[in-house]
Amino acid sequence: MNALEVRHLKKSFGKVKAVDDASFDVPEGAVFGLIGRNGAGKTTTIRMMMNIYAPDDGEVILRGSAVTEEFKQKVGYLPEERGLYKKMKVWDTLMFFAEVKGKSGKDIEKKANEYLKRFQLVDRKTSKIQDLSKGNQQKIQFIATILHDPEFLILDEPFSGLDPINTDLLRQIIIELKNQGKVIIFSTHLMDFAEKMCDHIAMIDNGKIILHGSLAEIKRKFGNRNVNITYDGNISFLKNNPIIESIQDFGNTTGITVREESQSQELLKLLLENNVTIRRFNANDISLHEIFVRLAGDQNAEVVNV
Amino acid sequence: MFNFRTLTIIKRELREKILSKTFILMTLLVPVFMFGILAFQTFLIAYNGENSATLLIISESSELTNSLRKDFGEMSLVKNGKYKIDFETESKSEIKNKIDGLKNKLLADKLTGVVFIPSTALKDKRIEYYSKNPGNNDLFQKIRGTINQALVDNYFNNKQLSKADIEYARDRVDFNGFRISSDKEVKQANDGATIISMVFSFILYFSLMFIGMMMMRSVVEEKNSKIVELLLSSVKAKELMTGKIIGTAVTGLLQMIIWISPLIVLISSSLFVIPAEYMPTLSIGQIFYFLLNYFVGLITFLGLFATVGAIFDNEQDAQSGIWPIMMLVMIPFFISISMLKNPDTLLANVTSLLPFSSIIVMPARMSLVEIPLWQFALSIVVNVATMLLIFPFAGKIYRVGILLTGKKPQWSEVFKWLKY
Numbered sequence: 001m002n003a004l005e006v007r008h009l010k011k012s013f014g015k016v017k018a019v020d021d022a023s024f025d026v027p028e029g030a031v032f033g034l035i036g037r038n039g040a041g042k043t044t045t046i047r048m049m050m051n052i053y054a055p056d057d058g059e060v061i062l063r064g065s066a067v068t069e070e071f072k073q074k075v076g077y078l079p080e081e082r083g084l085y086k087k088m089k090v091w092d093t094l095m096f097f098a099e100v101k102g103k104s105g106k107d108i109e110k111k112a113n114e115y116l117k118r119f120q121l122v123d124r125k126t127s128k129i130q131d132l133s134k135g136n137q138q139k140i141q142f143i144a145t146i147l148h149d150p151e152f153l154i155l156d157e158p159f160s161g162l163d164p165i166n167t168d169l170l171r172q173i174i175i176e177l178k179n180q181g182k183v184i185i186f187s188t189h190l191m192d193f194a195e196k197m198c199d200h201i202a203m204i205d206n207g208k209i210i211l212h213g214s215l216a217e218i219k220r221k222f223g224n225r226n227v228n229i230t231y232d233g234n235i236s237f238l239k240n241n242p243i244i245e246s247i248q249d250f251g252n253t254t255g256i257t258v259r260e261e262s263q264s265q266e267l268l269k270l271l272l273e274n275n276v277t278i279r280r281f282n283a284n285d286i287s288l289h290e291i292f293v294r295l296a297g298d299q300n301a302e303v304v305n306v
Numbered sequence: 307m308f309n310f311r312t313l314t315i316i317k318r319e320l321r322e323k324i325l326s327k328t329f330i331l332m333t334l335l336v337p338v339f340m341f342g343i344l345a346f347q348t349f350l351i352a353y354n355g356e357n358s359a360t361l362l363i364i365s366e367s368s369e370l371t372n373s374l375r376k377d378f379g380e381m382s383l384v385k386n387g388k389y390k391i392d393f394e395t396e397s398k399s400e401i402k403n404k405i406d407g408l409k410n411k412l413l414a415d416k417l418t419g420v421v422f423i424p425s426t427a428l429k430d431k432r433i434e435y436y437s438k439n440p441g442n443n444d445l446f447q448k449i450r451g452t453i454n455q456a457l458v459d460n461y462f463n464n465k466q467l468s469k470a471d472i473e474y475a476r477d478r479v480d481f482n483g484f485r486i487s488s489d490k491e492v493k494q495a496n497d498g499a500t501i502i503s504m505v506f507s508f509i510l511y512f513s514l515m516f517i518g519m520m521m522m523r524s525v526v527e528e529k530n531s532k533i534v535e536l537l538l539s540s541v542k543a544k545e546l547m548t549g550k551i552i553g554t555a556v557t558g559l560l561q562m563i564i565w566i567s568p569l570i571v572l573i574s575s576s577l578f579v580i581p582a583e584y585m586p587t588l589s590i591g592q593i594f595y596f597l598l599n600y601f602v603g604l605i606t607f608l609g610l611f612a613t614v615g616a617i618f619d620n621e622q623d624a625q626s627g628i629w630p631i632m633m634l635v636m637i638p639f640f641i642s643i644s645m646l647k648n649p650d651t652l653l654a655n656v657t658s659l660l661p662f663s664s665i666i667v668m669p670a671r672m673s674l675v676e677i678p679l680w681q682f683a684l685s686i687v688v689n690v691a692t693m694l695l696i697f698p699f700a701g702k703i704y705r706v707g708i709l710l711t712g713k714k715p716q717w718s719e720v721f722k723w724l725k726y
Contacts (some may be wrong), residue, residue, distance in 0.1 A: 014722065047709075050539055051542075052535070052539060052709070053539045053709075069542060072539060072540050072541070073540075075539060077535075077539035077540075079532065079539070081532035081535060082532060082536070083531035083533040083534075083535075084531070084533055084534035084536075085322075085531070085533060086321075086527075086531060088322070092321075095628065096314065096318055097536070097540070099310075099314045100311050100314045100315070100540040101540055102310060102311075144536075154539075156336065156514040174706055192369070229383055
């Protein structure tokens, strides 16, 4: 069952096609990553999903019917460029953002107090936002995002500009909400984060979705001729070997693609024979980063549907 | 358009604006400032009148000297001691010596001046004045009438005229203005109308500028601090704009009601009594028109100020981009000030019915002359129509602009946004 279905979304600004016929599904209960480099069209896609931008064409379907303005009430949104009213007090800020989502009253006040206590900000209730440190402002922003108990959490580049403590805090929040069965959608250009946290992804490049589906299946599909190794020594002898299709060095690990799936054992033998010390050998494994470089490196890449 | 989201925005705006120090200060200071200016003017005029003088009036005939002494004795300035006047009779040939003898006193300001009335003045009314400050018009103004009276009395004394004839001859022509209106009685025009017209022009101008700039700054702040994206994840751009404008307009209306409440009390009750010549001739209906006109105008201008705020992402750019809107407030203000001389020019008639300008010109005009009912109706219709026409465009530019940051957009680009 899909919670959200994005169908043929298009958006142009003047001559620039920011999003060009984007389609993908976000399943119920998923942690979904919208992945792509800066300027690929992630934020525009997210804004269209939330009805902040009206798409030129296409639609977003929420559990079977087109999204309406009411969808916004079900969403907690953390934009990439975060901001709060500087002169507003902490408590008033939280109540205001809950109220525009249609939530107010004792329950929300109780929850706000709980969150403030948990984030050690309970004594700052009457402080103005501008008097808080940047880290504490971010915490208030998190609380404002989730206070109204949203069914969907949409995070645009959530980890950019966060200090390590807040990065961890946000990760905890995401996991908690995931465990409560909420749908979490985030956009990022950080492949490592996406790989660690997502179970479904859509990859976007130049406004086009070039890949989407479950992360496990994508990795299986792309990983079947791929070997991921960590080693000491020299592997330059592999360069002209007929069984090797490509070699990519990622620093810590190296991704090697062989011509046929069965040749991975041959590759291992070859490495040992040439006195390369193997620390890790992962056949049929591929990082999201490799997939991205492979697909986005090629401008004519076709949409791969898994 | 009006739902709990808009309402929440309105509530926030009201709270932020009404409780802000600037708002409270302005609400209190503007009336103080206006009354201050009026009081200062009155004070200046009164101060002028306070000037005292010491004079010596010399005539060539003792008969004239006596009648001068008698007439000046009845002058209030002499009675209350402000003017000290001595009278002497000298012949023309002695004057030069007399003045020489008084030179030191004149230079030391112990004597303000010497007035010499030669016997020829009985025919041609030419008299001489000797002083350190021989062009003292204020003083001439005050003593001219009394000297004239003495000369006229003297002239007609031997001509067998009744006292009434003399009285008539020496009276000056006095203009009393009457305002013609459709009312049954013909009311005497007064300074109150001019003052009210000035006050209306000023507070409308000031309020539209002040509240408008406040609106623009608030939109720029939301855009600049990136809070707007968060807001738009909860409300529509239209709801946000509507909420902000209504919240701010209600704030403005409240301020305006506070500003003109003394006027309302003045014309609707007899709690305060002011001299009839300052009593404004306004009806409650006109006050109501004033407030309605202001509210519609404010909403229109707030839409424009908010739109300009949405185009720019910092205050400096916005300040320099706002001038076309400011012209729409300033030009009508200057027209309505120029109207004080003659409220019935073609310019005043036309601009009081045009979009934007009628918001300031009409209220200023209505306190000066009688305005036909259809013109009030037309100006309201024009203003409401302007407001309704502007908002689809303003809303569109606002919606697109509010999320665009980066380089300062050209006006040509802004027009392209209308197609997005």
